[in-house]
Amino acid sequence: MDAVLIIQSLISGIMMGMVYALLGVGFSLTWGVMHVIHISHAAFGLLGAYLAYSMLQYFGVDPVVSAAASAPLLFLVACGVYQLLIRPITRAKEVIVASMILTFGLAIILENVMVLIWNADPRVLTPTYASGALIVGPFYFQYPHLVGFGLSIVGITTIYLFLKKTYTGMAVRAAWQQPEAAQLYGVNLYRISMITFALAVSTAGAGGISLALLNSFEPHSHNLWLIYLFLVVIVGGVGNVIGTVLAGLIIGVITGLSMAFLPYQWVNLVTFGLLMIFLIFRPHGLFRQGV
Amino acid sequence: MLRVDNLTVCYGQMQALRGVSMEVSTGEMVALIGGNGAGKTTLINTISGLVPPAAGSLSWEGRPLNGLTPDRICREGIVQVPEGRKLFPAMTVEENLIMGAYLPTVRKQSQESLRKVYDIFPRLADRRRQLAGSLSGGEQQMAALGRALMARPRLLMLDEPSLGLSPKAAAEIFATIRGLNKEGLSVLLVSQEVLETLAITAHGYVLENGVVALKGPSLELREDPKVKTSYLGL
Ligand SMILES: Nc1ncnc2c1ncn2[C@@H]1O[C@H](COP(=O)(O)OP(=O)(O)OP(=O)(O)O)[C@@H](O)[C@H]1O
Ligand SMILES: [Mg+2]
Numbered sequence: 001m002d003a004v005l006i007i008q009s010l011i012s013g014i015m016m017g018m019v020y021a022l023l024g025v026g027f028s029l030t031w032g033v034m035h036v037i038h039i040s041h042a043a044f045g046l047l048g049a050y051l052a053y054s055m056l057q058y059f060g061v062d063p064v065v066s067a068a069a070s071a072p073l074l075f076l077v078a079c080g081v082y083q084l085l086i087r088p089i090t091r092a093k094e095v096i097v098a099s100m101i102l103t104f105g106l107a108i109i110l111e112n113v114m115v116l117i118w119n120a121d122p123r124v125l126t127p128t129y130a131s132g133a134l135i136v137g138p139f140y141f142q143y144p145h146l147v148g149f150g151l152s153i154v155g156i157t158t159i160y161l162f163l164k165k166t167y168t169g170m171a172v173r174a175a176w177q178q179p180e181a182a183q184l185y186g187v188n189l190y191r192i193s194m195i196t197f198a199l200a201v202s203t204a205g206a207g208g209i210s211l212a213l214l215n216s217f218e219p220h221s222h223n224l225w226l227i228y229l230f231l232v233v234i235v236g237g238v239g240n241v242i243g244t245v246l247a248g249l250i251i252g253v254i255t256g257l258s259m260a261f262l263p264y265q266w267v268n269l270v271t272f273g274l275l276m277i278f279l280i281f282r283p284h285g286l287f288r289q290g291v
Numbered sequence: 292m293l294r295v296d297n298l299t300v301c302y303g304q305m306q307a308l309r310g311v312s313m314e315v316s317t318g319e320m321v322a323l324i325g326g327n328g329a330g331k332t333t334l335i336n337t338i339s340g341l342v343p344p345a346a347g348s349l350s351w352e353g354r355p356l357n358g359l360t361p362d363r364i365c366r367e368g369i370v371q372v373p374e375g376r377k378l379f380p381a382m383t384v385e386e387n388l389i390m391g392a393y394l395p396t397v398r399k400q401s402q403e404s405l406r407k408v409y410d411i412f413p414r415l416a417d418r419r420r421q422l423a424g425s426l427s428g429g430e431q432q433m434a435a436l437g438r439a440l441m442a443r444p445r446l447l448m449l450d451e452p453s454l455g456l457s458p459k460a461a462a463e464i465f466a467t468i469r470g471l472n473k474e475g476l477s478v479l480l481v482s483q484e485v486l487e488t489l490a491i492t493a494h495g496y497v498l499e500n501g502v503v504a505l506k507g508p509s510l511e512l513r514e515d516p517k518v519k520t521s522y523l524g525l
Contacts, residue, residue: 181377183361186394
């Protein structure tokens with residue numbers, strides 16, 4: 001096989017994987033910390049991509065700026081969604097199931113809203129540098145891909161530092177590991193749940209924008225994205241940031257290589273076949289749980 | 292300073308506490324003993340605000356505590372070391388301690404508190420970067436006690452701090468608790484080590500099936516025939 005092609009697709013896989021990881025990390029946290037499986041997570045990511053699209057189209061705003069600007073906006077929207085929809089169901093007996101059904105509905109609503117506003121045509125983010133590429137020897141990297149990759153690294157690092165270095169981030173981890181003790185030392189679980197949820201949604205926005213820099217998207221793209229979210233979280237271990245990153249990279253590399261060397265219709269078969277085998281042998285993910 | 296009056300607590304239909312009254316005065320160390328399922332943990336958790344009372348009242352320095360959330364109770368200086376330690380297993384020892392000083396009121400002094408805790412338990416300083424889940428039982432109890440001290444308690448409630456520890460580790464923990472009390476900290480001590488507990492406390496309460504069966508100075512409780520047969524195996 002062609003060594004250049006292998007390395008090129010490995011690198012594309014790594015880039016793609018980092019973006020999956022950014023999209024997946026918030027999904028993993030809401031699942032781990034709140035026992036909420038947030039099905040509309042990817043739809044919020046897609047909403048971020050569409051916002052960036054319009055900002056670029058009408059105001060010439062770079063997607064990186066949109067990612068930074070949409071984060072606080074999505075944070076506030078998510079706080080509202082939490083208060084209105086999520087908080088009431090966290091009192092349910094089967095929070096996981098209730099949250100899946102509820103947010104599945106929310107995903108459908110969001111999808112229809114996006115069809116209404118942006119119609120169903122596929123879109124691509126085309127910043128001014130869209131046609132440019134970095135050429136290193138025989139390798140070729142499109143600028144938008146590099147920007148999307150960089151954005152996801154910054155996003156993941158921010159979340160990681162937030163969880164490790166800030167009191168609120170430590171409270172998120174504490175509430176996940178031992179909610180009763182966290183409460184005893186002053187952590188307000190409702191407040192922490194809201195912050196976790198809102199933070200996850202705002203990183204989904206940045207993740208969606210990163211992904212939109214690598215691929216085209218349309219209003220139902222979130223369904224496919226969601227499947228990759230599950231993949232990343234199941235492989236990486238629920239609530240585990242570093243696990244999510246490694247899982248994203250592994251899955252990115254597998255899909256990258258299979259896209260390069262297999263007929264297109266085999267790509268998903270290989271990826272999901274591997275997932276099933278993986279689930280049989282490591283039902284709790286590759287890595288010991290721990291944020 | 293802490294008064295519990297006629298407290299009743301229910302889990303669904305089951306009454307775990309029925310008309311319990313008790314008191315801890317400033318600087319005092321009080322024992323709470325009783326068999327499995329007597330309601331000791333329930334009482335402590337109700338004081339901490341984790342479990343809502345069905346009837347009765349709780350007050351702290353004359354002000355009512357009823358209806359306050361656990362974070363507010365902690366802010367009042369009423370801090371518990373929970374049964375089974377309940378450390379954050381995937382956080383380091385130091386992160387566990389820092390979480391004890393989570394409330395803004397004590398956060399500013401956290402570095403100073405940390406030094407104090409490491410003074411009391413030098414073993415924790417050696418293991419500050421180790422995950423709490425990988426500590427030995429005795430070290431875990433030290434970390435749990437240390438975490439509570441980080442919250443700058445004025446009343447420290449300990450729920451079976453010697454459970455599962457070797458006699459040596461248990462003796463160390465008891466000695467530490469005693470030392471803290473000597474420095475003026477009020478303590479409510481729940482323990483199955485009835486003899487040791489009654490030896491270091493001033494007053495005691497015996498809970499049986501959710502009611503206070505006996506109370507009095509610890510010295511007298513130690514001589515009580517009922518305590519002797521039920522709890523001291525004499
Ligand atoms: N969350 C709960 N839900 C339902 N019942 C409970 C709950 N917690 C405790 N109980 C019941 O309440 C009673 C008192 O329990 P509690 O844990 O307060 O006893 P304890 O004195 O601390 O016992 P131990 O010495 O075993 O720790 C028990 O009968 C127990 O089964
Ligand atoms: Mg108990």
